[in-house]
Amino acid sequence: MSVFAYIAADLVAIAALVFGLYFPRHRRKDLIVSFLAINVGVMGVTYAMATADLTLGFGMGIFAVLSIIRLRSTEMEHNEIAYYFTAIALGLLGGFPSGNPAVSFTLMAVLLAVILIGDHPALFGRTRMTQLVLDRAVADEKAASDLAAAMLGATVHRISIRKVDYVAETTACEVRYTLIDPDDALGTVAATGELHVTSPAGLR
Known part of the structure; x- marks a missing residue:
């Protein structure tokens, strides 16, 4: 399947996560750009690593650089960390065009469903x-x-x-x-x- 289908699926998924789930529930505007940027950035780096002729050491070095990034502005709550890692996971799935599209798109849907249910206001709402x-x-x-x-x-x-x-x-x-x-x-x-x-x- 074309890489553009993966990119489109990832963009739809991250838009649903940020604008359909996170912001309506938590109303924290400053994290919107963080979720979008980390998702698209991880997707781009993953696609570059998956399609280029790179060594294993180079790939590990790239993710080592990403792993040292720390959020130093304000503290994130545990549910916001879940959204953060979901944005990363969606970017990873959208960055592998050589994978099985049915599996990748299904995993994207499962990730969104987990956030939809796990962070629903009606779940242990009191x-x-x-x-x-x-x-x-x-x-x-x-x-x-x-x-x-x-x-x-x-x-x-x-x-x-x-x-x-x-x-x-x-x-x-x-x-x-x-x-x-x-x-x-x-x-x-x-x-x-x-x-x-x-x-x-x-x-x-």
Whole structure:
């Protein structure tokens, strides 16, 4: 199949990834050009290496240069790293015109499907992770979990205490939790006729 078909497939795939999935979900404009540039750049380098008479050492040197590139501007979240590597993988698949087109195009579709499902807002949509600073010094994880649950109004699944400051009376921790569905809470109130609210101050 013509190399232009691979290029077109890669451009369609990266456009769907960036403009159809990433930006509508995360709204981070500065990474758009990064995803597009890394995808097209990897595709071009891969095609040049696949069609030119190059030694193995030259090819390894090219990818060694690419591997030392580090993003020094702002920190990327884990889901954004997934988009970043998907853009690279799409570029690699689009840069091998000598491969089986059915396999290459199918793998492109599979990559997009994985991102579509894995990063879908409806998938565990009420589950969160945050860095939380409690307004008291707590060394016990159970007490910290109860305090965090009252502050967040959520079900805490896991809490990891990072730092306890007994001078400033604060506790830094990482909390993984699920927001309580308001409909479930109202249903419980309607069934029992009681509503109990625990404030963070009440846990002191």
